[in-house]
Amino acid sequence: MSEDLLAIADRVVAMSKPGEQIEAVVVRGTETEIRVFGGDVESLSSAQSQGVGIRIVVDGRQGFAYAGSLDESAIAETLADARDNVSFATFDEFAGLAEPDGVAIPVLDLHSDALVSFATADKIAMAIELERVVMAADPRISGIESAEYADSISEAAIASSTGIRTVGSETSCFLATYAMATEGDETQTGFGFSVGREPSDLTPSAAAIEAAERATRMLGAVQPASGRLTVVLDPWVTAQFLGILGYTLDGESVLKGRSLFADRLGESVGSSLLTLIDDPTDVRSFTATDADGEGLAARRNVLIENGVLQKFVHNAYSARRAGTVSTGNAVRGIKSTPSVGCLSVSLVPGISDPAALIAGIDDGVLVQEVSGLHSGVNPVSGDFSTGAEGLRIRNGELAEPVREFTIASTLQKMLRDVQAVGNDLQFLPMNATGVSLVVADLTVSGS
């Protein structure tokens, strides 16, 4: 179904002039988003969007342009803009497009016809059911901030004058809800979600019950006393930290002197319990893909193995500059040239379930939500400090809820302070997979 996109990309590539490398990325997306409130549809958005991004390299200089349209006139204008932009770039001997590297594109089942044919009325029913179960879950549930169903069908084709030629289609869908629990004049919130590649993967009741439980268990929360404590990060929180950790391992940051791990390859950078992989070929992952943003095969890369730093991720440019080969980690939309990044990062799970992890802690905190990561974590210096809420752990059991505190350390120290990795892998609507993580000696700032 996406072959027409490849045909457009081929046509752009055919317009290349002598001495010019040219690459076209052509995408089309179909998205539905349904929000419900009070048992009825609050909004239903359905739309198709498309676009093209054209990159040109001539004699070590790169130019780029994009358009949110696949009209012939828009493509012609974009190509002319990209060409015009070339002359303003600084000469860079490493500039150039990706070239086929002999790694076969994996055959992954990422497209579901069941999603494509899923009726709108059934999507609405699923969202209404989600809200209904949240509201019925506990008498203290006072309302929902949001309850939604969303899905997307993303098609992309990449072709280049260097011989890249790929096309693919991926589907995904999720349910998400924020529940509110109220007692007296206090309100607390909690969220729940369910993700999948097709509607049968989704379980509205599990998402709803999780949201209701996360909200109600926070009622009565107090500000904890400041101190240094062992912290259990729940899978959702761990995934957010892994996303940031991924940034510090990208080859471009390393080359440009922005990675705190730049000179540490082969060295121990964390607890021996830590094995960090980037594996976009794991179809369970929300961001699984068969090809990267330059059309090279996606692949499984082991970044940290038993605490030892093994590898940085690269796209074609950063690899060429670093004297290595691309790891298939070009990341891009149509509006920018490829950057470097992890596609689907995950820790290899341990053996203990979350209850066993908590049972082993005398005095600690289970953090179920963090806030302000974008302002509180500096991936260059490694300093971090984020807002947090969760439950105290006393004598191996969950105790009173706590809020309005921060947890702080440095990424470097945190990796060394990991005490255990849980067995509860959780696939989330983001490019990192969650798992419970026990970290000692975090600074808790409260009263």
Next chain:
Amino acid sequence: MIEQSVLEEVLGVAMRTGGEFAEVFAEDRRNASAVLDDGRVEELTSGRDRGAGIRVVVGDTTGFAHTADLTEAGLIAAAAAAAAAARGGGGGTNVVALDRRSASRGYDIETYPGDVPKARKVELLGRANDAARAVGGAISQVSVSYGDNRRHILVANSDGLFVEDDTVRTFFAVSCVATGDAGMQTGRESVGHTIGFELFDMYDVDQLARNAADRALTKLAARPAPSGQMPVVIGSGGGGVLFHEACGHGLEADLVAKGASVFRGRVGQQVASKGVTVVDDGTMEREWGNIAVDDEGNPAQRNVLIEDGVLTDYMWDHLRARKEGRRSSGNGRRQSYQNLPMVRMTNTYLLAGEEDPESIIASTPKGVYVKHLGGGQVNTATGDFVFGMTEAYLIEDGKITEPLREGNLIGNGPEVLQRIDALGNDFAMGPPGTCGKDGQGVPVGDGVPTLRVSSLTIGGTAA
């Protein structure tokens, strides 16, 4: 962008199945950006996005569809899809007659960035890079970015409203990494206004670069921030995000209506210290959050949200205002034609007080002075919010002493508003911001005078 007769036809189709309100929002946006990193101008990017979003409201349900096809056929197909999404049950014909109005923002763009040669934009990048590196050998990396965009919008709706607007924004930022014995630190400076290339008559890019470099260098010697509660003095212009998070989001009528705001039902009540007046003002000329009309076609307004500590009003978009039988406050905004509008802030600021800023610091025996805040985040239902400090110092015996490493501060909106115990006479607007809500980013501005909060929790690591 689209003929009036076509718009009337499209709105008629949108209303044909029983819609109570229909709207066409069309947008033609051109972006240009240039990045210099690691000593090289990596690329110039040009882009264009053009399309229309159509919504149809039936009862409490909104149907929405968007299209990049601005022909009559494309628009009618989108209108039919939006109407079907709203599940209208009625029938018959609807005639919409549009009344064209003009949008005015009270000043003119002097130099459209599209008319400026690309070579001039690139030249600014190189100058800033050289200036930052000249600050000292410890500056180990510099990234400079330039961006401009021109956004032409058209809004037509079934109430007869028809308005177009053309907005130009220009942006420049410098980020530096400094490397010292204890690792790396970063410093950033950014400027952005709703104006053209005359931005560079207002600012000297060399000076902006030196500011960013100085910030990174200062932090090389910084000690870990304290952990726990203490007084916090926020510098003029550096901390408007505090109010954006502490009360701004909680005063958005869509969240209030769902019970998801701690400020629900509190209009007329004292919610902040006496002397605290908070305003959201889309008309503020040339500021980053300036708009002539919002993305629903309503004129921008200056809205007083809190006056002398008393909550006076929330911010409203068309949908929420219509439900309450009142007028929109001009706060209906959206990221692009592909999104539904929501209640959003524009330029949010705290009015100046009368105190001398020096005396505010001098009367603080021990605390933290935050010269520049980073981003923030709030849970409007609980009121708990965080914001980052990107440049901060210790206050000891009424004097600013050692620089502090980065960290977040955490507080509760209604509590923090009541704890403001000093307001300076030195109001200034801060750097340009992007506010995110439900996945949509829109440009916003903020501003504050020097002020003190008697107690906030500082999330550092030092005892």
